Amino acid sequence: MLLQLWKQFRDSRVGRSVFRVGVPASNLERAQAAVSSFLLHFQPAKVNRRTLQFSATLGLGLISLYLFIILTVTGVLLMFYYVPSTNQAYQDMKDLEFVVTAGLVLRNMHRWAAHLMVISVLLHLCRVFYTAAYKAPREFNWLVGVCLLLLTLGLSFTGYLLPWDQLAFWAITVGTSIAAYAPVVGEKLKFLLLGGNVVGQSALLRFYVLHVVVLPLAALFLMAVHLWRVRKDGGLAQPGEAEPAQTVVGLAELPQNKTYGLMELARGTTPAVGVQPEEEVFTWPNLVFREMLLFLGVTALVLVLAIFWNAPLEELANPVHPPNPAKAPWYFLGLQELVAHSAFWGGVVVPALIVVALVMLPYLDRKRVGIGVWFARERKLAVTIFTVCLVAATVLTLVGSAFRGPNWALQVPWKPLAIEER
Amino acid sequence: MNSTVNNEPNRRDFVQLVSGWCATLFALAASGAAAARFMMPNVLYEADRRYRALKPDDYPEGATFLPDARLFVLRKGNSFRAVSAVCTHLGCTVLHNNDGNGFHCPCHGSQFNENAAVTGGPAPKPLPWYLMTLTRDGRLMIDASQEVKPDKYLVV
Numbered sequence: 211m212l213l214q215l216w217k218q219f220r221d222s223r224v225g226r227s228v229f230r231v232g233v234p235a236s237n238l239e240r241a242q243a244a245v246s247s248f249l250l251h252f253q254p255a256k257v258n259r260r261t262l263q264f265s266a267t268l269g270l271g272l273i274s275l276y277l278f279i280i281l282t283v284t285g286v287l288l289m290f291y292y293v294p295s296t297n298q299a300y301q302d303m304k305d306l307e308f309v310v311t312a313g314l315v316l317r318n319m320h321r322w323a324a325h326l327m328v329i330s331v332l333l334h335l336c337r338v339f340y341t342a343a344y345k346a347p348r349e350f351n352w353l354v355g356v357c358l359l360l361l362t363l364g365l366s367f368t369g370y371l372l373p374w375d376q377l378a379f380w381a382i383t384v385g386t387s388i389a390a391y392a393p394v395v396g397e398k399l400k401f402l403l404l405g406g407n408v409v410g411q412s413a414l415l416r417f418y419v420l421h422v423v424v425l426p427l428a429a430l431f432l433m434a435v436h437l438w439r440v441r442k443d444g445g446l447a448q449p450g451e452a453e454p455a456q457t458v459v460g461l462a463e464l465p466q467n468k469t470y471g472l473m474e475l476a477r478g479t480t481p482a483v484g485v486q487p488e489e490e491v492f493t494w495p496n497l498v499f500r501e502m503l504l505f506l507g508v509t510a511l512v513l514v515l516a517i518f519w520n521a522p523l524e525e526l527a528n529p530v531h532p533p534n535p536a537k538a539p540w541y542f543l544g545l546q547e548l549v550a551h552s553a554f555w556g557g558v559v560v561p562a563l564i565v566v567a568l569v570m571l572p573y574l575d576r577k578r579v580g581i582g583v584w585f586a587r588e589r590k591l592a593v594t595i596f597t598v599c600l601v602a603a604t605v606l607t608l609v610g611s612a613f614r615g616p617n618w619a620l621q622v623p624w625k626p627l628a629i630e631e632r
Numbered sequence: 633m634n635s636t637v638n639n640e641p642n643r644r645d646f647v648q649l650v651s652g653w654c655a656t657l658f659a660l661a662a663s664g665a666a667a668a669r670f671m672m673p674n675v676l677y678e679a680d681r682r683y684r685a686l687k688p689d690d691y692p693e694g695a696t697f698l699p700d701a702r703l704f705v706l707r708k709g710n711s712f713r714a715v716s717a718v719c720t721h722l723g724c725t726v727l728h729n730n731d732g733n734g735f736h737c738p739c740h741g742s743q744f745n746e747n748a749a750v751t752g753g754p755a756p757k758p759l760p761w762y763l764m765t766l767t768r769d770g771r772l773m774i775d776a777s778q779e780v781k782p783d784k785y786l787v788v
Contacts, residue, residue, distance in 0.1 A: 531699075532723075536739050551754060552754060
C-alpha cells in the first residue's frame with residue numbers, strides 16, 4: 211500500500227519535479243542521477259575503480275565528514291538544554307545526564323565523536339602524506355586541510371570548557387596558559403581568548419560562541435572548498451598520474467577576434483581523459499552505496515561507544531583547587547609534556563614549527579614520485595622524517611596522558627601514584 | 633572611457649585605482665581593528681583584585697594560604713608580605729614547603745625559594761609579590777594588580 215502510494219507520488223507532476231531521474235535503471239540514468247541530483251553532484255558521474263578501494267584512502271576524510279555531521283546534529287540538540295553561564299552550565303550537564311530523555315546518550319555521542327574526529331583528521335593527514343597525495347596540483351588543498359585540522363582542534367578545545375567541571379576548567383587554564391607563552395602577543399592572546407584575566411563567565415561565553423557558531427561555520431566553509439577542490443584537482447591521487455596541466459588558458463594566448471564558449475577557455479585534460487573506460491565505474495551505485503555503508507558504520511561505532519561508556523563529568527569547577535596533576539586535553543598533552551620541561555620550546559617553538567612545516571611541505575617536496583602509492587620507496591627520506599616526528603608526537607602524548615601522575619611524576623598507568631602532601 | 637579601448641591607463645584611471653584601493657583597504661583595516669578592539673573588554677566583572685584580609689594579628693608566624701585570593705600572607709615578627717600562589721608555569725596553585733622555606737607546584741614540579749624566585753622546574757618567572765597596605769580599620773589589604781619587590785615588607 212505505502213509502496214503504491216509512494217510510486218503514485220513519484221510519478222505525479224510534483225514527484226517528478228522533485229526527483230528528476232528516480233532510481234536509475236540504465237547507465238544513462240546513473241550518469242543523469244549524479245549530474246542532476248544536488249546530493250550526488252558533489253561527485254563525478256564516474257570514478258576510477260581505485261577510488262572504491264578501501265585501502266586507497268581508508269575512508270578517513272569521509273569518516274571525518276560524517277563525524278562532523280554527527281557532531282552538528284547532537285550538538286544542536288544539546289544546545290536546547292545548555293546555558294553558557296557559570297551558575298547554570300554544570301547543572302545543565304547534570305540535567306542532561308539524569309533528567310533529559312536520551313540526554314546522556316546524546317552527550318556521550320557528542321564527546322566520543324569529537325575525540326574520534328580529532329583522531330580521524332590526524333590519520334587523514336597521515337594517509338595523505340604517506341600516499342604523497344599533496345603534490346601538484348593538490349598543494350592548496352593540503353593547505354586547506356591543515357586549516358581544517360587546526361579548526362578541528364579549536365572546536366574540540368573550545369567544547370572542552372563548556373561542562374564547567376574540574377576537568378574542563380583546569381584543562382582550559384593549562385591550555386590558555388600554554389597560549390600565553392607565545393612571544394609578544396601571548397599575554398594579549400590569553401586575555402582575548404578568556405575575555406579577562408581568569409577562566410570565568412566571559413571565557414565560558416566566548417568559548418561557547420566560538421564552539422557553536424564561529425568555528426563550525428568556518429569549518430563548514432573550508433570543508434566545502436576542500437571537497438570541491440578534490441574534484442577540481444582530479445579526484446583521488448592515482449599512481450602514474452600525468453603532470454598537472456594549467457587549468458585556465460591565459461587571455462593573451464587566445465585570438466581576440468572571436469567569441470568563446472566556456473569550454474574553450476578551460477585547458478588541459480579532465481581527470482577522465484587518458485583513463486581507460488574499463489577503469490571507470492559509475493558513482494551510483496558503486497561509490498554512493500559504499501559511502502552510505504561507511505556512514506552507517508561510523509554512526510554505529512559512535513552509538514556503541516556512547517551507550518557503553520559515559521563521557522567524564524567531574525565535580526563542579528573550583529578555581530582554588532587544581533586537580534593534581536592538572537592536564538590539558540589529550541591531543542595537547544604532547545605539548546604539555548614538552549612544556550613541563552621548557553615552556554618556551556613546548557609552548558612556542560614546537561607548535562609553530564609543526565604548523566610551518568605542514569604549510570610548507572607541498573611547496574618544498576615537489577618531486578613527482580610515489581603519488582597514490584603507500585610508503586613509496588623513492589620517498590624514503592620524506593617518509594622517514596615524517597614517521598620519526600609522528601612517533602615522537604605519539605610517545606610524548608602517551609607519556610603525558612598515561613605515564614604522568616601527581617606532581618607530574620613518572621608513573622605506570624596500571625599502578626597510579628597516590629597523591630602525597632609534602 | 634577611451635582608456636579601456638587601447639588598454640593604457642591614463643592619469644585619471646591611475647588616481648581612481650589608487651584612491652579606490654586605499655579607501656577599500658582603509659575601510660577593511662579600520663573594521664578589523666574595531667572588531668579586534670571590540671573583543672577586548674573594557675570592564676571586567678571579576679573578583680576585585682584588591683583583597684581585604686584579616687587584621688595582622690590574626691595571622692601566625694610563617695605562611696598562611698588565603699584560598700579565595702589564591703595567595704600567601706607571610707609573617708615574620710611584625711613584618712608582612714603577600715605572594716601569589718598561582719604558578720607562573722601553567723596556573724596551578726603552589727603549595728608551601730613543609731620545612732617552611734619556599735614553595736613548590738604540584739602540577740609540574742616547579743620550585744620556588746623563600747623569595748619566590750625559581751630554583752627548579754619549568755616555571756619561567758618568579759611568583760609575583762603584591763603590594764600590601766593597611767586599611768583604615770586596621771586590616772591587611774593586598775592589591776594583586778600592583779607588584780612589588782620581594783624585599784618590600786609592611787611593618788605593623
